[in-house]
Amino acid sequence: MGPPRHRRPVLGLCAVRPHHRRRHGLRRQHPGRVRRRPGLTRVAVIRHATVADVEGILAVGRTTWRATYTPLVGSERVESFLARWWTAAGLLSGIEQGRVWVAGDAGQVVAMAAHSTRDRVLTLDRLYVLPSHHGRGIGTALLDGVAAAAGATVDVIVLSYLDGNDAAGEFYTARGFVETHRERDTPGWPDDVWMARSLLPRVPDGTHSAG
Numbered sequence: 001m002g003p004p005r006h007r008r009p010v011l012g013l014c015a016v017r018p019h020h021r022r023r024h025g026l027r028r029q030h031p032g033r034v035r036r037r038p039g040l041t042r043v044a045v046i047r048h049a050t051v052a053d054v055e056g057i058l059a060v061g062r063t064t065w066r067a068t069y070t071p072l073v074g075s076e077r078v079e080s081f082l083a084r085w086w087t088a089a090g091l092l093s094g095i096e097q098g099r100v101w102v103a104g105d106a107g108q109v110v111a112m113a114a115h116s117t118r119d120r121v122l123t124l125d126r127l128y129v130l131p132s133h134h135g136r137g138i139g140t141a142l143l144d145g146v147a148a149a150a151g152a153t154v155d156v157i158v159l160s161y162l163d164g165n166d167a168a169g170e171f172y173t174a175r176g177f178v179e180t181h182r183e184r185d186t187p188g189w190p191d192d193v194w195m196a197r198s199l200l201p202r203v204p205d206g207t208h209s210a211g
């Protein structure tokens with residue numbers, strides 16, 4: 001099954017600062033609009049992945065996994081997980097269902113995200129940005145893009161990161177996620193730290209409406 005015909009090929013665009021990151025230096029993406037700012041030289045395109053992106057996505061996964069997780073679990077476990085979890089076959093069904101996203105910069109896939117949805121809960125299964133492109137707003141743009149595309153069809157976004165991946169924890173906390181619980185998914189690995197962010201509108205007492 002191919003992607004639905006009504007789907008727009010480009011979800012949004014994210015301005016990329018080439019040399020340094022600046023806190024809040026990048027706009028949230030606005031689908032279909034490009035707003036250039038002084039000093040910005042390139043624009044990363046946030047869009048649904050296609051079959052043609054598979055090799056680029058695998059390269060992002062392998063490079064980013066090795067850089068992120070080797071210090072936490074060692075290279076042997078990383079390579080074993082890459083061989084099982086980052087395969088073309090594993091990506092294809094997600095791509096066909098429109099659950100995989102990429103950021104492209106100058107024609108190269110530099111980041112990817114994947115999600116699944118069930119019972120109005122969107123699970124962000126993967127969010128990986130090439131280390132060479134960290135801190136440029138691309139991860140935020142992908143996260144916002146996935147949330148925006150889900151729109152009113154989900155109430156909450158949940159995700160997990162590996163305990164010890166403090167940069168990821170800080171990234172999600174700064175974007176409104178709150179830790180809900182921890183669990184051990186794989187024996188011998190650190191805990192998965194689960195976080196959630198409600199998409200329901202806030203009511204005056206600071207809680208979220210029930211829908």
Ligand SMILES: CC(C)(COP(=O)(O)OP(=O)(O)OC[C@H]1O[C@@H](n2cnc3c(N)ncnc32)[C@H](O)[C@@H]1OP(=O)(O)O)[C@@H](O)C(=O)NCCC(=O)NCCS
Pocket residue numbers: 021022023024064068127128129130133134135136137138139140141160161162165167168170171174
């Ligand atoms: C975590 C990650 C997805 C964030 O994407 P990003 O494009 O680097 O992040 P953005 O540029 O949108 O936002 C910058 C924020 O990311 C955080 N961050 C995490 N790692 C960073 C890094 N290596 N360099 C700069 N910022 C980093 C900072 O907290 C920063 O917060 P601030 O803007 O409040 O100062 C990305 O760094 C990444 O892929 N990391 C390795 C893989 C990983 O841990 N993925 C998440 C698995 S659950």
